[in-house]
Amino acid sequence: MTSESPSADTHDPALERLRRWRLVLGGDQADGTGCALSSRDAEMDGALAALYGKGGGQRAGRDRSAGLGASAPTVARWLGDIRTYFPSSVVQVMQRDAIERLGLSSLLLEPEMLEAVEADVHLVGTLLSLNKAMPETTRETARAVVRKVVEDVEKRLATRTRATLTGALDRSARVSRPRHHDIDWNRTIAANLKHYLPEYRTVVPERLIGYGRAARSVKKEVVLCIDQSGSMAASVVYASVFGAVLASMRSISTRLVVFDTAVVDLTDQLDDPVDVLFGTQLGGGTDINRALAYCQSQITRPAETVVVLISDLYEGGIRDEMLKRVAAMKAAGVQFVALLALSDEGAPAYDREHAAALAALGAPAFACTPDLFPEVMAAALEKRPLPIPDATTNR
Numbered sequence: 001m002t003s004e005s006p007s008a009d010t011h012d013p014a015l016e017r018l019r020r021w022r023l024v025l026g027g028d029q030a031d032g033t034g035c036a037l038s039s040r041d042a043e044m045d046g047a048l049a050a051l052y053g054k055g056g057g058q059r060a061g062r063d064r065s066a067g068l069g070a071s072a073p074t075v076a077r078w079l080g081d082i083r084t085y086f087p088s089s090v091v092q093v094m095q096r097d098a099i100e101r102l103g104l105s106s107l108l109l110e111p112e113m114l115e116a117v118e119a120d121v122h123l124v125g126t127l128l129s130l131n132k133a134m135p136e137t138t139r140e141t142a143r144a145v146v147r148k149v150v151e152d153v154e155k156r157l158a159t160r161t162r163a164t165l166t167g168a169l170d171r172s173a174r175v176s177r178p179r180h181h182d183i184d185w186n187r188t189i190a191a192n193l194k195h196y197l198p199e200y201r202t203v204v205p206e207r208l209i210g211y212g213r214a215a216r217s218v219k220k221e222v223v224l225c226i227d228q229s230g231s232m233a234a235s236v237v238y239a240s241v242f243g244a245v246l247a248s249m250r251s252i253s254t255r256l257v258v259f260d261t262a263v264v265d266l267t268d269q270l271d272d273p274v275d276v277l278f279g280t281q282l283g284g285g286t287d288i289n290r291a292l293a294y295c296q297s298q299i300t301r302p303a304e305t306v307v308v309l310i311s312d313l314y315e316g317g318i319r320d321e322m323l324k325r326v327a328a329m330k331a332a333g334v335q336f337v338a339l340l341a342l343s344d345e346g347a348p349a350y351d352r353e354h355a356a357a358l359a360a361l362g363a364p365a366f367a368c369t370p371d372l373f374p375e376v377m378a379a380a381l382e383k384r385p386l387p388i389p390d391a392t393t394n395r
Contacts, residue, residue: 023048044085050078051098075107079116092120099126109134111141119145121153121343125233129282147274150241153370154273158245161374168378169219169251183208220304220381221253222246223295227311228258230283234343235310237277238370242342244273246377255298259291260284261316289317292325303333306380310339313354313365322354327361335380338365342373364388 022035023045037045075098082091095117098104105126107113117123127134127142134142192205224246226232226239236258246254247270255267258280269275288311299305307329315322330336338358340350347367355365366388368376379386 040085043081047078047081047085051094051101075104075113079113079118083118088118091118092122095120096122105130109138111138114138114141114145117145119149121149121234121237124149124237124277125282128233128236128277128280129230131278132281143274143278146277149237150273150277153238153241154245157241157370157374161242161245161377162249164374164378165246165249165252165381168381172219172382219251220306221255221299221301222377223255223257223298223305223307225291225295225307225309225311226256226258226280227286227288227291227309228260228280228282228284229286229312229314231312231348232310232341233282234345235339235341236280236282238342238373239310240273240276240280242370242373243276244270247271255295257291257295259287259294261287261290263287263291263294265294285316286311286314287317288313288315289319289322289325292322292329296325296329299329299332299334302329305333306335306337306377308337308339308377308380310342312340312348313338313351313358315351315354319354319357323357323361326358326363330362335383336363337376337380337386338363339368339376340365341367342370343367344369 018035019037019041022037023041078098079095082094086094099108108117108123108127109130114127124146127146131142188205188208189203191207192203195204195206196202197204224239224243226236228236240256243254243256246252247256247267254270255265256270256276258264258266260281261284264279266276266279269279288309292307292309295307299307326336338355340355341348350365358365364386368389372387372389375387
């Protein structure tokens, strides 16, 4: 086996596989590759070793030991290294691992550190969890980091969300017994083509579809009820962005409520999702019953209201009362949606007993990705079955 390292742009598949295995295994004597690394690959390996190597050990004959210590300059250099050697998606994973494995959260309170990190939804969640401990010198930098992530998320999701929900509202506004001048002839003909009479060369409509008259008042009301316990950080970020998007639509009245053991109504801050996020307090206990009681008290038109509970359902309050509230809202005509998560990470750990109890009430709990959320909301607004992913349905 050659001791020369294959270059990063080698076209030899066998050498490239060897190089990758060497980087994965870390160069310990037992890795079995016998492969030395180029200078760039050695630097890449050092960045990996600092995070994933054995604490205090040395790797591949270098004097760089594993671990980042607690030095902000050292960590800042490391963050620069990984941004040089790895794509953004990998950098975000490595940052997250560094925060969890090496306890670097406190260093994020320093502005220089925040300027060096690759911003993503998970970093925002970490910053929000540190919000109360954040010194004033860091707060503006943290807000800038959060705003960048929020704007990126909003740019990706806002247009499609507005288009999807506008279509749903238009469809739900159509009337089935319209006056003659309110008939939507194009949709009426399309819906009745099976009633075409060849001998008369005409369609005899059995069902008329009318235009919904443009209502001056709000058509629908949406209540987002968000669990702000620590495990729900990504969901809080996405829900705040969606809340701001919904609030920007004149035909939807949106209320945003966050809760742990206390309940906070952040509706008056919905024009700026960054303000919403800094108004949350990640961590603490959970009292879903109290949160739903508050939401229930704010409902004035049950048949035109959608309540979206975003929670892992670990209830610290009164379980039976929580279920009774959900049943009462549904009986009054409220469309109730239970999301175990609103993120790209799939279903989190959740209370399966409570999920099953909600499903028995006709409100199955499931994890929802940000890309699916507009479709879920459109279905709820139109009062049709929700597009529930099979893998996360709780029956």
